[in-house]
Amino acid sequence: MNVQIESTWRQVLSPEFEKPYFLRLTEFVRGEYRATTCYPPGKLIFNAFNLCPFDQVKVVLIGQDPYHEPGQAVGLCFSVNDGIPYPPSLQNIFKEIQADLGEAVLSTGNLTHWAKQGVLLLNATLTVRAHRAGSHQGKGWEEFTDAAIRALAEQREHLVFILWGAYAQKKGAFIDRNRHLVLTSAHPSPLSASHGFFGNKHFSRTNDYLTAHGETPIAW
Numbered sequence: 001m002n003v004q005i006e007s008t009w010r011q012v013l014s015p016e017f018e019k020p021y022f023l024r025l026t027e028f029v030r031g032e033y034r035a036t037t038c039y040p041p042g043k044l045i046f047n048a049f050n051l052c053p054f055d056q057v058k059v060v061l062i063g064q065d066p067y068h069e070p071g072q073a074v075g076l077c078f079s080v081n082d083g084i085p086y087p088p089s090l091q092n093i094f095k096e097i098q099a100d101l102g103e104a105v106l107s108t109g110n111l112t113h114w115a116k117q118g119v120l121l122l123n124a125t126l127t128v129r130a131h132r133a134g135s136h137q138g139k140g141w142e143e144f145t146d147a148a149i150r151a152l153a154e155q156r157e158h159l160v161f162i163l164w165g166a167y168a169q170k171k172g173a174f175i176d177r178n179r180h181l182v183l184t185s186a187h188p189s190p191l192s193a194s195h196g197f198f199g200n201k202h203f204s205r206t207n208d209y210l211t212a213h214g215e216t217p218i219a220w
Contacts, residue, residue, distance in 0.1 A: 005046045008054040012151045016144055025140030029127055037130040039066050040073035047075025048122050049148070051115035057152055058118035058215055059160045059206055062168040065137070068128045076121035078188075079111035092188040092197065097220050100203045117218050122148065124171055146171065153180065158213040160206045164188060164197065181209045 003010065003017050016022050029045075032038050040047065063077025067087065072080045078090050086094070086109045094105045115121055124145050129135035152159060153175045161180055163169045165187030175182050183205060186196035207217035 003046075004043075006050045006053050009046075009049040009148070012054050012155070013144075013147060016147050021140045021143050025144070028139050029136070032127070032129065032136070038127055038136075039068055039130060040075045040127070044073070044075035045126050048077070048115065048120055051076070051112060052118060052120045054151070056118050057120045057156065057159060058210055059162065059218060060120045060122060060149065060152060061162045062149070062164075062171055063121070063123040064165075064167050065125050065133055066123055066128045068131055068133050068135075070130070073128070074110065074112070075126070076111050076115055077123045079114075079121060080109040082108050082110050084109060088190045089188040089193075092190070092193040096188070096198055096200065097203050099198070100201045101220060103220065114218065114220070117216075119218060120152075124167070142171075150174070158209070158215075160209055162202055162206065165192065181206070 005013070029038075033042055061077060066073040066075070067080065071084050072087070074081055078087075078093060080087065080090065090109050097103055098105055111119075111121055122145055125134075125137050125139075125141040126145070127136045127141070149161075149172065153161075157179060159180045161172050161175050161182045163172045163182065163184045168187075169184050172182065183200070183202045185200040185202065186192040188197045203218075203220050207220075210217050
């Protein structure tokens, strides 16, 4: 299949594109986008991969679903378009950055600048119907993103995997903790942020690890 994805990722993930689950997934997604409004825009479905080539990944941040309201989803987990109000989880992420690093809250919720520094902002499910959270779960995306995470965990060294909440932690359970830094905490959503997300210092811990292994830290 001619999947429009960045070349290094296409090489790594090419076996997935011919598997029956991916062919079914492709037909499902095409049908959904033809029949109703879905997010993100089609050209941004693989945005996380396109902005962050396989060999440039330093950090993997795992989300669950794209945002499902107009103008929000940009194909990067937790990120929204310029000018869109920050969703609650993103507000809490910025609060933790400020507390951890002493840096001012960003003036945009668009996290493209993280992706371009080597942060793979990967949702487990890459598409969603408008106004219907979780509507494209269980259709094959999870298997595809598992393959991406596994490729990074097995073929790269000294990455940082940031797993917020039980869903992300389950998805990253197989990662070798002796080979990579795996940071876990509660999810930044308002329901759980006060129960272990605030104060996790994941942003400074990530940069300390990257620096210790000869990598440039992330400008969060």
